[in-house]
Amino acid sequence: MNKQESGLKISNLKVKTAGKEILKGVSLKINPGEIHALMGRNGSGKSTLSYTIMGHPKYEISEGQIEFNGRNINDVSPDERAKMGLALSFQYPVAIPGVTVLNFLKTTLKAVLDREIPIKELKAMLKESMAKLEIKDEFLSRYVNDGFSGGEKKKLEILHLTLLKPKLAILDETDSGLDIDALKVVASGISALNEAGSAVLLITHYQRILNYVSPQFVHIFENGQITQTGTKELALQLEEFGYEHFAHNATKEVNYVS
Amino acid sequence: MSAELKPLDNLSQMGLDYKYGFSDVEDYIFKSGRGLTPEIVSKISAMKNEPQWMLDFRLKALEMFYKKPMPNWGNTKLLNEIDFANIFYYIKPSQKQGTNWDDVPEGIKNTFDRLGIPEAERKFLAGVTAQYESEVVYHSIREDLEKLGVVFLDMDSGLRLYEDIVKKYFATVIPANDNKFASLNSAVWSGGSFVYVPKGVKVDIPLQAYFRINAENMGQFERTLIIADEGSFVHYIEGCTAPVYSTDSLHSAVVELIALPNSHIRYTTIQNWSKNVYNLVTKRAYAYENAKVEWVDGNLGSKLTMKYPAIYLMGENARGEVLSIAFAGEDQHQDAGAKMVHVASNTSSLVVSKSISKNGGRTSYRGLVKIHEDAKNVKSSVKCDALLLDDMSRSDTYPTMEVEETDVTVEHEATVSKVGEEQLFYLMSRGLTADEATSMIVNGFFEPFTKELPLEYAVELNRLIKLEMEGSVG
Numbered sequence: 001m002n003k004q005e006s007g008l009k010i011s012n013l014k015v016k017t018a019g020k021e022i023l024k025g026v027s028l029k030i031n032p033g034e035i036h037a038l039m040g041r042n043g044s045g046k047s048t049l050s051y052t053i054m055g056h057p058k059y060e061i062s063e064g065q066i067e068f069n070g071r072n073i074n075d076v077s078p079d080e081r082a083k084m085g086l087a088l089s090f091q092y093p094v095a096i097p098g099v100t101v102l103n104f105l106k107t108t109l110k111a112v113l114d115r116e117i118p119i120k121e122l123k124a125m126l127k128e129s130m131a132k133l134e135i136k137d138e139f140l141s142r143y144v145n146d147g148f149s150g151g152e153k154k155k156l157e158i159l160h161l162t163l164l165k166p167k168l169a170i171l172d173e174t175d176s177g178l179d180i181d182a183l184k185v186v187a188s189g190i191s192a193l194n195e196a197g198s199a200v201l202l203i204t205h206y207q208r209i210l211n212y213v214s215p216q217f218v219h220i221f222e223n224g225q226i227t228q229t230g231t232k233e234l235a236l237q238l239e240e241f242g243y244e245h246f247a248h249n250a251t252k253e254v255n256y257v258s
Numbered sequence: 259m260s261a262e263l264k265p266l267d268n269l270s271q272m273g274l275d276y277k278y279g280f281s282d283v284e285d286y287i288f289k290s291g292r293g294l295t296p297e298i299v300s301k302i303s304a305m306k307n308e309p310q311w312m313l314d315f316r317l318k319a320l321e322m323f324y325k326k327p328m329p330n331w332g333n334t335k336l337l338n339e340i341d342f343a344n345i346f347y348y349i350k351p352s353q354k355q356g357t358n359w360d361d362v363p364e365g366i367k368n369t370f371d372r373l374g375i376p377e378a379e380r381k382f383l384a385g386v387t388a389q390y391e392s393e394v395v396y397h398s399i400r401e402d403l404e405k406l407g408v409v410f411l412d413m414d415s416g417l418r419l420y421e422d423i424v425k426k427y428f429a430t431v432i433p434a435n436d437n438k439f440a441s442l443n444s445a446v447w448s449g450g451s452f453v454y455v456p457k458g459v460k461v462d463i464p465l466q467a468y469f470r471i472n473a474e475n476m477g478q479f480e481r482t483l484i485i486a487d488e489g490s491f492v493h494y495i496e497g498c499t500a501p502v503y504s505t506d507s508l509h510s511a512v513v514e515l516i517a518l519p520n521s522h523i524r525y526t527t528i529q530n531w532s533k534n535v536y537n538l539v540t541k542r543a544y545a546y547e548n549a550k551v552e553w554v555d556g557n558l559g560s561k562l563t564m565k566y567p568a569i570y571l572m573g574e575n576a577r578g579e580v581l582s583i584a585f586a587g588e589d590q591h592q593d594a595g596a597k598m599v600h601v602a603s604n605t606s607s608l609v610v611s612k613s614i615s616k617n618g619g620r621t622s623y624r625g626l627v628k629i630h631e632d633a634k635n636v637k638s639s640v641k642c643d644a645l646l647l648d649d650m651s652r653s654d655t656y657p658t659m660e661v662e663e664t665d666v667t668v669e670h671e672a673t674v675s676k677v678g679e680e681q682l683f684y685l686m687s688r689g690l691t692a693d694e695a696t697s698m699i700v701n702g703f704f705e706p707f708t709k710e711l712p713l714e715y716a717v718e719l720n721r722l723i724k725l726e727m728e729g730s731v732g
Binding site: 082 | 686688699704
């Protein structure tokens, strides 16, 4: 495949939901293997961007396009996007009562790989990442996100993404609601995901996770747009001066695409 | 954006594919005319060589049936559409009953082969009866159980061989005048199972009865009586199917369970009638001191089901459980529930009811918890969950509580939910199609029921649900 065509390319994306425009012209390119952090305040439209990339039907694209590996995916269903190598770690993963974690992992992996994975093989595949994420075996027989703590939900998201090996993992506020110990564990899971070959779009409104995951690019997101792009330094400045400072000093976009 | 996330379009086929809808050419020893008269009742009794008391019982019940009004609750519209004059009340398919499948007439044997019964029998059942139209055509029981004194027969043979026991218990739990359909069954009953488990005997693997209607406008009225003597255990499973016809058939069973002190009866039903069958069944159990009765009741098929398995907790420390699921697709109404009657102190009951409606299907939970005066320290818990797959479908809950005592703990919880867009999106974003995602949610919803089934049935039930969700032709 032509190198220029691989990865995610979002061009001038405008998105509405319930008649209201949330994304107001987002452009973003993520090459294979890169880590990007997208930082913004609550309500700035970060989650809308992640849902739209994954294909949530509630969000309507009114202008612009999303290309993945050279294909316009504006009208592609979420399951097809998953099969193409996109995955989203949810900010608020929903419970599926009565469905065990093991069954959930097995069924989705089969769908994505189009191949039945024997339980034994699946457990072997999970073993290392479960240890790294400090997940016990009993976890597999619990019902998906049913009665899970915030930390357990996020661990399951990372475990699942590690198993699916997406080309691009979108992590929507994966760090929110975690105590410092859980944050470290989840962050090392994210790094491992990247080391295994996934590009990462890390959506957050705190700088603290960037102490453990190192992005090549940091974007500041404000009112449905990327207002500034830089390196990790930008996140540190953001920490020091706050979003307000950047909101009033929106500068030209830095050309980060090599 | 126009990414697809519309389960309803893709699921429109669910419940329409019924792989048991085939029928056999009719080749019968005897088929009554349409309609019901005292002559037909007498003829049924005579063909079975019954004792006089049973004929008297039948004729008296027939009068009750004529006199009793239709229930004025439930789905009265559909009930009043039943044309009693158009039904065949008795069909005898073969001359004798086989204890070996090779003795069963070829056509009928092939039918049960297609339904997988002989295979299931070989794999995991302790005994089988197979009823075709009005009569049991095959029956067997594991030899070691027979030696222990376990009786597993069709009801007619039970009456012939164990008349004393039958006379002692028959219609004591459900009298002929209980309701219009119990009266009807009492008048024209044929087939069903008679089970007696002696003191202290535990039947470790299930006994199964399989009911098949073949003829159009057939009325099947099996009668089952299970007696678990002190300290015994038995698990009885029944399954049922019928061909798809454009006009209706009627299935109206009466099932009586007697759990003597310290015994345990589990009765599992997987009802999968075709969608032209009225399924109007009366099921009731008496649980004596320290006994336990469980109804595990799955309702997938039929046009209209009205069925409320009941447990009368007659002795101290008796325990009753009803665990039921109902699935209603287009043109189906599952009006099901449970009745728990606490007669004695220190008794407890649990009802868990789960229903799914789609394509305009309708489910109702109708339940009664009754606690008699002086029944102290009683605990009862009822939990009903309904899941709607679309906006056209309907679910209602009609709980009744009659509590005549203060020293009781009674809980009732009911929820109605819809398959959420967020659940679907979550599963689809991990690679499942809308149909696969919905069937995963449905299977999860039914899981508390499925996990109580023997593995083979659980697998079959999940497969059935998946098949129906995918809308593929079976």
